[in-house]
Amino acid sequence: MIRIRKKFILGFILAVGLLVTRDFFYEVPIITYHQIKDVCPKDSLLCVTEKSFKKQMEFIFRYNYKVISPEELYLSLIRKKPIPKRAVLISFDDGTDDFYKYAFKTLKEYKFPAVVFIICDYINKEGYLHQKELKEIRNYNITIGSHTRTHRYLGDTYDEAILQEEIYGSKKILEEILGEKIYFLAYPLGGYNDKVKTIVKDAGYRLAFTTNRAGYKRNPDIFALRRIKMTEDSDNFFVLWPKLSGLYNLLRKG
Template identity: 35%
Template sequence: MKMMTLFINGVIAFIFGISGISQDSSILSDNRDRVVTVPILLYHSIIDDSVVDSRYEVSIDNFKKQMEQLSYWGYSTISVKELVDHINKGHTLPPRPVVITFDDGYLDVYSNAFPIMEKYGFTGTVYVVANRLRADGFLQEGELETLLNHGWEIGSHGMTHTELTQNHDLVRQEILQSRLDLEEALGNKVFSFAYPFGSVDWYISHKVYDYGYSAAVGVGKIMQHSFGTVYNLSRREVQGDADLEAFADLLPWSNHFIPAPRRKYLPE
């Protein structure tokens, strides 16, 4: 996995370098060496405690505690686009930036996660499967527009959530058509793509670039990002059974415990 990531990143850097493909050539000279530490968290569903039974489902109660701790630790949320604008263009980031992403476009992101995050001034990036836009239990245009209006980013998670490395013949439909459909439904540009199942190879990452995306996210452990990783940004999954200590381990700036106040020194 690591070798594959390095290989893909090298190839992407090569293509940008040799062919000079870029919106702005001044981007390359100044920013190619910039490495930034930003945790990108990956969630799926945020649901009632009583029905949590999967690594992909975090209870509302745990999610509340996690957001409260992020706020206490001094984190500010940014979108994937803001992270990439920092890498490519040097845009300023807030202190202790974190990206909070949600895959698959479940309705509970809107009904459960969004109000909790609002309380702390947090925003997220949600990756929607285009053909689920009007399906029960999934986010629809109205909710997505509300999220956009509150500073969220909406990205594509493919047309049908197909594992693309096993289906190269479907890339045009899954990667390009999903972007076009979402942009038409939302009246808003779709900036980034999330690889279904985190599955990516050389061909797929190139197609994401060819089909007009500016970034893509996968799954991994890395928190350092750079120009060479923009088309496979590593995200750390917050699993359903993660307690606060496990959550803290996913983050670069966190205290594992809050020490009790020291006793006052009493002279004898």
């Protein structure tokens, strides 16, 4: 009898402990995609097939995750709005035209918001989104963000003129095309330094996203938000669930 009670108390403490630490370590999962294609090149780490992408979106829908926009993430991070339960932000880098061909339709179907980070100098070029498409996807709760002008790695860039062009310049180009303010930026290849971050803040961005570069911190740096890369094999429960749990960053090194 005593033994059973001990086990029960121990189990109870463990369960409470898990619940408490879960909330303590939780951060909204921000998932990233690059290319979505009907067929992916062999061994490509940046490509997810349309088929897997659909399965991943279906999982998010079926298990009642709350897909949020970057604006909602911003408001919750500055504590103006509570973070919805089971929140997830979906992001896409590079603005290639396969977003329009293979991802947009599924997002529309589920009415999921998302953010697409555009390399401004590639707009209207072959293989990339055109101005017309940017305007169209914007009408379906797809937020447009900057991925700089040229996709230059900024981690080792300190030249003021270059940084101004990449950070302010790209914002201006997108604002002129869309007729609205641009508030979000993703660093090409996740690279940034303190100077880059300062210019991003001064330019009026509200959030900036990296890759998996920043280690876990109790209060996330809103100008270096960690993201979780989605891969072709992320279409089963055992890979997807940890990625969407809000605790995934604890498992990774900075």
